[in-house]
Amino acid sequence: MRIVLHLSGGLRAILTHLPEEIAIDVEEPVSLREILVQAGINPLLVVLITVDGKRGEKDQVIDHDARIGLVGPMAGG
Amino acid sequence: MLFGYAGHTVEINLTTGQVTKTPLPEDLARDYIGGRGFVARLLWERISRGTDPFGPQNLLITATGPMSGHLVPASGKTHFGTKSPATGGYADSNMGGHFGPALKYAGYDVLILSGRASRPCYLFIEDETVELRPAEGLWGQGAITTEEELRKELGDEFKIVTIGPAGENRVRFACISHDFGRQAGRTGVGAVLGSKNLKAIAVKGTGGLPVFDVDGLFGKGREAYEKVKAKPGFAGWTPEGTAGITDWVNEVGAFPTRNFQTSFFPGYKNINGRAVVDRLKITDKGCFCCPTPCGKYGKAKTTLGEVYVEGPEYESIAMLGGDCTLGSIEEVAYANYVCDELGLDTISAGGVAAWAMECFEQGILTEEQVGRKIRFGDLESVVYLLEKMAAREGIGDLLAEGVMRASKELGQGSEDFAIHVKGLEWTGYESRNAPGMMLAYMTADIGAHHNRAWALGHDVAGSAASVHDLISAGGSKGKLAKASVSGKADRVIELQHIRPLFDCLGICRLQYMELGFEVENYEELFFLVTGRKMSWPELLQVSERVWHLTRSFSVREIEGFGRRSDYPPPRFFKEPVPDGPNKGHFLSKDELNTLLDEYYAARGWDENGIPTDLTLRRVGLADVADALSAGK
Numbered sequence: 001m002r003i004v005l006h007l008s009g010g011l012r013a014i015l016t017h018l019p020e021e022i023a024i025d026v027e028e029p030v031s032l033r034e035i036l037v038q039a040g041i042n043p044l045l046v047v048l049i050t051v052d053g054k055r056g057e058k059d060q061v062i063d064h065d066a067r068i069g070l071v072g073p074m075a076g077g
Numbered sequence: 078m079l080f081g082y083a084g085h086t087v088e089i090n091l092t093t094g095q096v097t098k099t100p101l102p103e104d105l106a107r108d109y110i111g112g113r114g115f116v117a118r119l120l121w122e123r124i125s126r127g128t129d130p131f132g133p134q135n136l137l138i139t140a141t142g143p144m145s146g147h148l149v150p151a152s153g154k155t156h157f158g159t160k161s162p163a164t165g166g167y168a169d170s171n172m173g174g175h176f177g178p179a180l181k182y183a184g185y186d187v188l189i190l191s192g193r194a195s196r197p198c199y200l201f202i203e204d205e206t207v208e209l210r211p212a213e214g215l216w217g218q219g220a221i222t223t224e225e226e227l228r229k230e231l232g233d234e235f236k237i238v239t240i241g242p243a244g245e246n247r248v249r250f251a252c253i254s255h256d257f258g259r260q261a262g263r264t265g266v267g268a269v270l271g272s273k274n275l276k277a278i279a280v281k282g283t284g285g286l287p288v289f290d291v292d293g294l295f296g297k298g299r300e301a302y303e304k305v306k307a308k309p310g311f312a313g314w315t316p317e318g319t320a321g322i323t324d325w326v327n328e329v330g331a332f333p334t335r336n337f338q339t340s341f342f343p344g345y346k347n348i349n350g351r352a353v354v355d356r357l358k359i360t361d362k363g364c365f366c367c368p369t370p371c372g373k374y375g376k377a378k379t380t381l382g383e384v385y386v387e388g389p390e391y392e393s394i395a396m397l398g399g400d401c402t403l404g405s406i407e408e409v410a411y412a413n414y415v416c417d418e419l420g421l422d423t424i425s426a427g428g429v430a431a432w433a434m435e436c437f438e439q440g441i442l443t444e445e446q447v448g449r450k451i452r453f454g455d456l457e458s459v460v461y462l463l464e465k466m467a468a469r470e471g472i473g474d475l476l477a478e479g480v481m482r483a484s485k486e487l488g489q490g491s492e493d494f495a496i497h498v499k500g501l502e503w504t505g506y507e508s509r510n511a512p513g514m515m516l517a518y519m520t521a522d523i524g525a526h527h528n529r530a531w532a533l534g535h536d537v538a539g540s541a542a543s544v545h546d547l548i549s550a551g552g553s554k555g556k557l558a559k560a561s562v563s564g565k566a567d568r569v570i571e572l573q574h575i576r577p578l579f580d581c582l583g584i585c586r587l588q589y590m591e592l593g594f595e596v597e598n599y600e601e602l603f604f605l606v607t608g609r610k611m612s613w614p615e616l617l618q619v620s621e622r623v624w625h626l627t628r629s630f631s632v633r634e635i636e637g638f639g640r641r642s643d644y645p646p647p648r649f650f651k652e653p654v655p656d657g658p659n660k661g662h663f664l665s666k667d668e669l670n671t672l673l674d675e676y677y678a679a680r681g682w683d684e685n686g687i688p689t690d691l692t693l694r695r696v697g698l699a700d701v702a703d704a705l706s707a708g709k
Binding site: 015021042050 | 308322329527528535593594
């Protein structure tokens with residue numbers, strides 16, 4: 001499976017060494033939390049997640065090719 | 078010609094009714110850009126030392142930026158500035174919506190209100206026509222009700238700002254309201270409007286704005302709009318808006334709970350962004366030219382009644398939900414509506430109500446003083462306090478002063494848990510294990526506000542365990558390590574220049590800060606609108622100049638202003654967090670001094686936090702340096 005992570009600007013403002021897009025190939029179903037760790041992203045820095053455009057959770061298991069949107073820390077209004 | 082700007086300032090002396098229109102000074106536009114920059118410079122020049130915030134000599138300045146009202150993403154910001162009745166120092170507060178663009182289309186970049194009307198009135202502006210109209214029939218009405226009434230009378234093309242009873246009664250944290258749920262909430266700008274007997278401002282503008290490169294802006298503006306919508310965070314962030322961060326703020330132990338006694342609210346999933354969407358939301362609601370509509374308009378039903386309300390935004394959830402411990406999103410939304418209609422800032426009002434409930438718990442306030450029993454988690458208690466504050470009735474007269482003044486008067490140790498800096502109540506991020514955020518709150522120019530530098534994400538990055546530790550801990554679950562204190566100043570200063578720059582430009586910062594819309598886009602859009610070629614670092618230099626100026630204003634206006642003005646309340650340096658992810662953590666007074674020492678040195682301020690003569694001259698504020706050294 002190919003899982004593509006898309007990092008928001010708020011996240012990249014902190015993780016300045018990471019690109020806007022990271023592709024990870026995995027063979028077994030895996031939780032988003034584990035994927036984040038594999039990508040070198042502290043899960044605590046991820047505020048919101050989307051899976052193929054729909055709201056996801058960090059403990060959600062991914063078992064198919066997916067586009068993951070990662071929204072980093074941001075202030076309220 | 079000043080491209081991008083409407084080109085005029087209009088001043089209304091409310092005492093005499095005189096209206097004066099003058100060309101916008103080119104050097105003001107060059108050196109301060111607009112919005113917050115205009116407010117800061119004009120307040121410095123126009124207000125005499127010692128001016129009473131509620132006196133007729135105080136000014137209420139409304140300012141737009143060069144990008145306001147143009148085909149630029151989220152260009153609907155409007156700024157209000159004054160000498161604050163909450164802090165006695167520099168104040169500005171901004172709001173989204175549609176008012177600023179309307180003011181520019183009417184021909185004005187800046188609107189200055191001076192004096193005091195002899196009777197309640199509202200300001201009517203329709204292009205060249207600027208006049209005061211009677212408002213006795215509106216006085217005493219709610220802020221939302223007033224907007225509805227004026228819309229009915231004038232028509233939907235008018236963009237309207239109002240105050241509620243709290244502003245009329247000079248509650249020191251009264252806000253200015255707009256568009257049925259947008260507010261310039263902070264620093265008591267609504268109370269200054271009330272002190273001038275001005276209930277509302279209604280504007281209709283039909284003119285155009287000069288643009289340096291119309292075709293270029295049309296193409297780039299459309300492209301920018303699409304680029305923002307294509308950003309990776311767009312789909313995740315927009316559906317819930319700012320309420321979507323509620324879970325995360327609890328996960329990292331920064332959620333204000335029970336008057337900041339702790340930083341984790343067990344019931345947070347009942348008041349989070351998903352609850353807003355699932356149980357309240359009717360529709361999204363965006364500001365002028367915004368591709369990311371973060372406003373959520375919805376309906377809430379509680380035991381006290383049913384209301385339609387915009388929000389709650391995250392800050393209202395934090396301060397009315399966590400800090401007052403209201404347990405359902407419907408209750409938070411109801412209290413939010415009450416604040417909106419009364420014209421109260423939800424942040425300060427929530428903080429004041431929470432402080433009062435803790436005083437009651439400790440026996441510092443009695444049932445006889447309050448007029449009834451009050452307790453955390455009880456919607457009736459919270460609404461009772463809000464209504465008393467806005468009316469200045471009974472205990473409300475004390476609470477309407479804000480927690481700094483109220484705790485000084487009440488004493489008995491209540492100052493230790495009066496959560497503010499400089500007299501402005503704290504916003505929605507508990508910071509006992511977030512030294513960067515703590516420093517940002519301590520040094521924000523208007524008091525304890527988050528929008529000048531929001532450093533919490535960087536603090537979390539520094540306080541969490543290593544990635545490898547996180548794997549064995551199952552991800553991010555568990556207690557956080559104590560964050561290191563040193564080395565925070567540079568990051569906070571950088572943020573203090575970036576975020577307020579957007580307040581000068583007259584656009585919302587969310588597309589940049591949250592979605593990563595690149596700075597190159599802003600440089601290009603600024604050029605296409607104004608014809609001025611300025612790099613991002615050059616723009617930030619203007620923002621730095623404004624920062625030193627606002628600090629200097631407060632140095633001039635507040636006796637003894639300096640390091641002592643920058644400390645948080647004793648709760649934050651004496652009481653460890655009792656539970657949650659940051660259990661046991663706090664920042665000692667020595668650690669706070671380390672934060673301030675490094676910050677003042679990096680700023681070019683002296684050990685007491687006063688901008689030095691050299692620094693002021695370096696940033697182009699020689700006249701300010703001269704005035705401060707002369708004690709003026």
